[in-house]
Amino acid sequence: MSGAADTGAGWAAARGRAARSGVWPGVLLAGAVLCLCLVLALALGPASLSLRRVWELLMAGPVQGDLDNAIFWQIRMPRVLVAALVGAALAVAGVILQDLFLNPLTDPYVTGVSSGAALGATVGIVLHLGNLPWMTVLAVAGGLGTLTLVWLAARRRGRIDIFVLLLAGVTISYLAGAVVTVLMIRADEDMHAIVYWLMGSFSGRGWGDVEVALGVLPFMAVPLLFTREMDILLQGEKRALELGVEVERTKRVLLVTAGVLTALAVSVSGIIGFVGLVVPHIVRLLAGPAHRGLLPVSLLAGASMVVAADLLSRTVISPNEIPVGVVTTFVGAPLFVYLLRRGRRL
């Protein structure tokens, strides 16, 4: 796992010079970028729509018997909304986990939540339970189940040992992955479905998935209530205690929040890598590490990144689709290596 040397370089990457004249310029800029991404994602595809047509369809609302309208409201809109919500949830979970673990290589998947959710979804596929609601229920149950296990492993005398949590999370991730592999081998005919799901995709997501994904909204609001505590926790848990933060309570709330956000996101989209890892780093460079700005801007940037990645995934080799997780990895991996290199030079 990440040793001290790795983390040093990683944080150095996060320590760029930033112009920070308050929170709002960053939030407005990120909001504008997200709007642009949303409009492009709604307009572009196998059947491209003009901006004016997008506006008309938006104003008209869902109408029966119109092909454009059906594409817009029944296919693209739910897909884009799910992508935006998943991206926002993963980015917020990434900020929480990186700053709680004080480890720049942490992302929403190291807590074991995503692997647990993947296991749940795999069970759903193998048992042919259909997408909704059972797949979602199983995925969320799997995610929160692993979080509970990891939690119990890391609990010592009423305190959560963050380092043990990290190790237990990685271990349980491997365990869940092994079980998924066994299930895949046992279930020949479903292997394709499982692999495709694991790669992450928004293909064919409908309004039912939007309803599930909307569940992330209240949980994304939680860390916004803890921005001061999260700032202070950057100085370490002991210093936070000295300054008056109820550290254990704050950690509990934030870890559960990150776990639920990740489980919900994975349950509707499969595993989409690098969003929760890279987005917080990029935003720290632009908006600084103070959470009053970092959290909302990361939320908006995460949504933008996944919406844009999904747009690429369905347009680059149309009519075929690249799984969106592949796109985010293709974009995210070189970007992250660049950030690490840059960090070393600083």
Added chain:
Amino acid sequence: MTADMPGLPAMSAVGSAAAADAAAGRLVRLRDVDFAYDQRPVLRRINLALAPGDFVGIVGPNGSGKSTLVDLIDGIHQPLSGEVLVRGRRTDHYRRREMAREVALVPQRFDLDFDLAVREVVEMGAYCRGKDPGVAGDPEATLARLGVAHLAGRRFSELSGGEKQLVVLAQALMQQAPLLLLDEPASALDVSHQLRLFDLLRELNRDGLTVLCILHDLNLALHYFDKLLVLSDGEVAAFGPPAEVLRPEVVEAVYGVRAYLHRHAGRTYLTFSPRLRGERRGRVHLICGGGTGAGMMRELVDAGYEVTAGVLNALDTDEKTGAELGLRMAVEAPFTAVGDDAHAENLDLLRAADLVLVSAVPVSRGNARNVDAACEALAAGIPVWVDRRVQAGDLVGVTGRLVDAGARLFAGEGELLAALRDGGLRGLEPAPTGEDRPSRSDGQADGTGGP
């Protein structure tokens, strides 16, 4: 161990501790506190009381439990047994935010690897005060109070170690707590920053802040604090006014080094030698005076030799140095020629030595008898080394006799130092049989020159 120590407040009769504390206006009180990390005991039977306005330093060797004690007062840890009371209330009955309003702590290490502005870092200290800006104070004003207002807009990660220390102090002051705990705040600071920091603490204390500060520099502790708490191996070794507490014997017992008190420019200073009494490698008698032997005295003592000297006039530089180092000396009254009594005493010291050193002391009629004494040493088979420059200052022409009688010439302090660096004065090392002192014949055989 606490019973026989000076200044420890009597606190055995305690009924309702909380009520008593409230009545006595005590800010902090520890009663019979034991603490252990897992199974390893760290603090034992700690009793301590702090009143508002106290200015107390904590000293003690590494690992003696100083930081743990401070963390206990801040409620970061809870005692294994006994109780820690802040304003008469047990620390585990506090919420963290309430505690932060009573006790502020400046930690020993402070890492913040993020690109935050100094202003933002300082402002975090006001967290415990809630959102009321009137009570919370102003980061800029707090920095200005410490004389570093210009840092407010800088990046914390770009500051020097000393600047960071002051910013963290500013952060702690933002808590506006009546008690300030500091864990080795001076360890990363150069001497000017150290003095500035302690002057600042003094000033804050005069404005009503109660200060409890861990530090390693015993001389700073001696000069700045009203009271000192000496911790040794998890127990209170002493508590009281610095001059009473930091006596050489206490320092020796606690730190395992020799300590000497020196008075200079109206102040008392401690200096240290790495070896303890009783670890002697041999015994050396110095014939010196007028400051020609002071350096050698110190070097020999530090190297672990037992040193005696004589005959010296009282108030002579060498005599004062010898007194500060606690040496046994044959002493004559000031500006007086060596008398019979002092000479006899000198001979006694000389005969017990393994080696006699004669420094480049000016020889006149007043101290010519010291040369006679050295000759007697040679006659008795004790090696004598004579600084080769001594004849230049010999007004009565007696030192030639020493060389004739078999004394070895040496090049003064420089050669002595080199010999000490090379492992010791030849012939003076303890015999391998475990005997305390080498036998006479060893000294002669090693070429120091016999009669």
